[in-house]
Amino acid sequence: MRDNPNRLGTEADHLLQGSAIDRSRPLRFRLNGREVSGFVGDTVLSAVLASGIDTVGKRGGVPLALSAHHAPAITFTALARDLQRALPMERTPATDGADYVTLARRQKRSALARLLRRGGESLGLDLDQPDPLPRPWLGMPGEVGPATDLIVVGAGVAGMAAALAAARRGRRVVLIEAAPRLGGHARLFGTQEGEETPDHNIARLAELIGTTEAITVLTSAEVFGLRPGVVRLHQVEVQDGAPAGRIIDIRAPHIVLATGTLELLPVFPGNRLPGIMGTLEAFDLAHHYGVWAGGSALFATSSSPAYRLAMLAKDAGVLVPRIIDSRPRPQSRFIEFSKAYGITLASGTVAASAARGPKRQGLLLRPRLAMEGFSQPEPVQLVDRVITCGGWQPDLTLWHMAGGESAWNAAHARLEPRNGPPGIALAGSAAGWFTRRACLASGDDAVDALLGRERHPIDDPLIDPLYETPDGPAPIGDLPEADGPPAFLAAGQHYLERPRPVRSRWPGWLPFAPRQTGWSLADTPQPLALADIVSGVQLGAIPASSAGIVAQERVAMVGIADADYGAVERPATALPLPPPYLAGRFAGAELWVVRPGEKRMLEPGTLIHADADTTDPLHAIGVVVRNINGTAIVLVAGAMGQMASAREPGRAIGVQLVAPYREGMDLAAALGSGAGAP
């Protein structure tokens, strides 16, 4: 455990011991030259976090947390220049003896600093660089994947139910899951009365899938491109003992998107400092890998499942001094249990801001009571980490990529799907369902909808709000200070911030005082994650009525197989003479061959005037239309032998109309025989 300071112990009986790892089989690998310890079953990311590295690097001088949503790509040290071999930390299994480097530029440090910081908690990446955490596979072509009738993206309970339903209906299915295992996130949300437990439910479905020949399962496979009829994914597989990535295009007439929900980030200054993590990711890391940093954790939430994690953490020996909840008077079975656990609860309270603790130890979180128009700062809390939850947003990223529509639901403060493209259906919480029962049923229903079969109503048995308060909108904390840590809108690879007030020593009414610039998301040269858009709506930057169309416009789209159009070829067509934009320009004009008064090639566009003194283009009598084999063809109203003036930049050249132009005529002869010929 000395090498894994952030790994929970197994002495006490608790549920966060790490169901995916085998603690009897330790392993070691290197990352950026640093030795990292883990266990068989770890991912590179979980082992790195367990080893005490919790920071990616600095952006604007502020350290940002390492997480599954914000992690650099890695590659083998020996293949550092081969971007084709890049791997995602969060989907790459940890293997003994591997030697990796991160695919990102590191911060410059002095030799002394390097010496002193060696073994520190940061990967030391420079996040001020453009595209600081590249993922090269997003721009690579895919190989042809397995033939299938139906694709299910997401192997949570809804996706697994959809895959089994499609197989029962005689279809070949490819089930794609980004995580290394099936199951999704149902475990965090617990069990309603009369339901089997999530663990039983997931195990039963996974076993059925394992014995169903018609279903091909791809795990550690993330879909990043989708159009009707085709998906593009990046999968990490272990080949000959070493992880390797591949990009696959899979085609099918039917696609079920069971992509689950995204956890929203409360917006407050310092909300991405190391030590701050979302409830879902904290639960996943603890449940699957036994990873938990620090001995104390404060929870800041607007959703009840965070209370469940708080209790699980307390069972595992973590001190939970307080749970703050932005909802004024929340009710939940989880809340009642938390009270019984002796956890202090503060409702109507948001995380106003966060900063690093003294000597970079822990976090200072400033809560603020914000309820019914009343606002008051609460005493600062010093804790090892802060677990946040800003509510949940159906993950419609791929839905939008495929052309699906969505609209804002004010009651739930989230985007919900509307009309979709043909051949694609949503299932589970991505479709907006809340309960596990509904998610399971929606898997079947999505398949029926796609196959044109009879559909059945879905029961989503929500507990009465009197007893289970619905999620609140993602809490909004204080405005970031001009020189303080930023307040990010989402927890991902992009860094959209809430605007800061402009600091000025001049009163705002002075004409030269710096102005607060408007917040133009249209000018933000990065895709907007769904969480950015939800926060943007809450901050008033995006009208709720436009949230859906903005989400569709700003999804990070990549070109995939159907879109490989190759180089653009334009067939050569005959040029009209004169071109249409000269029609009617000069009354009674015709095409003439002209002879310049000096040896010079007249450019197309050169204006012809009656004499050298006239320069007003409105009074031009003609124009050089084209140059054919060095001979100027002019559109002009004139007569054989007429003299005129061609206005070239800065000078006039005398020209003479020598012959009417006819297609195919002998231009040299015309010039030689025309009026005034030598």
Added chain:
Amino acid sequence: MTETPIDFAIIGSTPLARLVAGLLASAHGKSVVFSGESQSGYRLPRGIDLSVAPLTRPHSWAMLKTGLPETLRLLSRIGGRGAWSRVDPVFFAGGAAGKEALAHMRHMALAFGHGAEPVPASLLGSGREGLLLRDAVLLHRPTLEAGLDAWLVQHKVRRLADDDRLEVRGDGSAELVAGDARIAIGQTVLADDAAIIGHMRAEEWPALLGRQVASTIFTEPTQAIVSPVTCHLDSGLTLVQRQDRGITAMGPGSIDPFAAELGDLLGASRAFRQAGQSSYETLVTADAAPAVGRINGVGPDVLAGFGPTGAFFAPLIARWLSGTASAAESAWLGARLVDRMTNPSMVAEVGTP
């Protein structure tokens, strides 16, 4: 319940639509209702506002040249420092027709005293020719839109509320239904493509106007291109690169082929990733020239086909709509009526696909 009739309903979301609405109210004393969305701060743009365009007609250049100072004074007053900037746009082409058009544009620009220089092929790619026009004016829509909206309020232009309904009639008049009130409107102006597509009845559709699918792609920062504003005549694709090097590309075609076109144009050295994309319908005129007015003198007025220069014609259009345009202005617009003959067109401009 009836209220005092309103002179004009202006429908559209572009700076041209807002400027026409505001000028009719502020400069010509008309009562105006405006129906348009304020989305420039968060939606992808469908066009740009630039004081130059692929124009070859001297009267068009003359109108732009004389109207520009007036428009700039107005825009500076309304939108402040950030509403516009000077740029040196580059127009370029690889095809013979495009190259020939560039030559005509260059001579016309020079004839009107506008700085115009050829761009070396080394900056554009093999086989391409380019034309750089100096000191053009580029409007910054997100900044300007906020100023324009405040200006409309200042001049008592009524903004269509969410619950209001505007019924455009076949004769061009309209009725505003606001709660119990029904307000007669003398004349409707469909001031951008979306307004025309949304309100023009099929049986009244002008033969001059064609609908085409167009796209906008917004890229993450990539390598610098030859100019902050470039326009490819062969494809009709316009690129705007901002200081952070993100590119907004607009042009005809649905998203995937448009992305391929963009990749082809930017070349392998400027790999780009999409930060946003949208597809929509635009209008093109058969002869690539602007279209104004009503069909056979009846119906709503349309404003279409101005390309990037629409906002810079706004004072002229407002004068024309209010009956105070000069003879030259009336002649220029009169030649560009929406029901004009196009075979041949006496006002055709450089067309793009």
